[in-house]
Amino acid sequence: MTLSPGAPVPPISTPLIATDLDRTMIFSKAAMGPEQFAALDLCCVEIHEDAPLSYMTSEAVDLLGTLAASAPVVPVTTRTPKQYKRIALPGSPFRHAVVSSGGRIITDGTDDKAWRRHIDTQLSGAGADLDTVVAELRSRIDQSWVKKLRIADDLFCYLVVRTERQPAGFLADWTGWCAPRGWTVSQQGRKIYAQPATVTKSAALAEVRNRLIDDGTLTAGAPVLAAGDGLLDADMLEAADRGIRPAHGELHELGFAREHVRVTESSGALAGEEILAWFHAAMPAAGAA
Incomplete structure (x- = not known):
């Protein structure tokens, strides 16, 4: 059932906490908006090219640090390993992280090559290949509204666009081309992603959960609690x-609405605080209290 904002959370065994990062847990100034950026007490958690890029509220920093000391927290992100490692999250280093939208698992700071081999095998013959998709994408864009086209981790591609100039029908048309060829399209702010549909955050997270059960960190019945804001998070939320x-x-x-998925009352960086408070309320000690 969907919990009302003040409803108590039933006690459960120690859960696995899985959270998307950008626009769920960390926020750029643009993602927050100038008013929220000016009003909140913020901590910078990412510097890129000698400039601050991503922030959390000071309350969210405290909440995530405390949460990471009580339960296994797994960052689950579309970022590549290099992009992920730029972030200094409270509670880190995390034992496991899912990056490249499930294309890679980082364990104890090291890329899990066995998982990537599994992904590459899975992709063989499963729809259009990356070169075909990129070639088609190039034929549909121009510099009047696209700032960059990037290939990420030899796995997927994305555009950085000027949203105010983006053609109205582009996203629908591009999705229509990609879907029957086994690719998923998602727009998150200024970025438009295309990635193989067989690569999912939920599959990589399930692998991490199994490993944590095998080594005794989690019990066999440990639930997964997940948070995310984008279409590429939908499968993770569905499976949680x-x-x-x-x-x-x-x-x-x-x-997007599911019976077991709650929606925050707040938006922007304050939603990140609310998500972390919700995770805390789901911890066994909080449920018992």
Whole structure:
């Protein structure tokens, strides 16, 4: 059932906490908006090219640090390993992280090559290859509205666009081309991603959960609690025992609603605080109290 904002959370065994990062847990100034950026007490958690890029509220920093000391927290992100390692998250280093939208698992700071081999095998013959998709994408864009086209981790591609100039029908047309060829399209702010549909955050997270059960960190019945804001997080939220999404972002615009997925009351960086408070409320000690 969907919990009301003040409803108590039933006690459970120690859960696995899985959270998307950008626009769910960490926020750029643009993602927050100038008013929220000016009003909140913020901590910088990412510097890129000698400039601050991503932030959390000071309350969110405290909450995530405390949470990471009580339960296994797994960052689950579309970022590549290099992009992920730029972030200094409270509670880190995390034992496991899912990056490249599930294309890679980082364990104790090291890329899990066996998982990537599994992904590469899975992709063989499963729809259009990356070169075909990139060639088609190039034929559909121009510099009047696209700032960059990037290939990420030899796995997927994305555009950085000027949203105010983006053609109205581009996203629908591009999705229509990609879907029957086994690719998923997602727009998150200024970035438009295309990735193989067989590569998912949920599959990589399930692998991490199995490993944590095998080594005794989690019990066999340990639930997964997940948070995310974008279409590429939908499969993770669907597979989770319970989930939460912010009242902003791609899933919010799509009206994504599931019985076991709560929606925050706040948006922007305050939604990140609310998500972390929700995770805390789901911990066994909080449920018992």
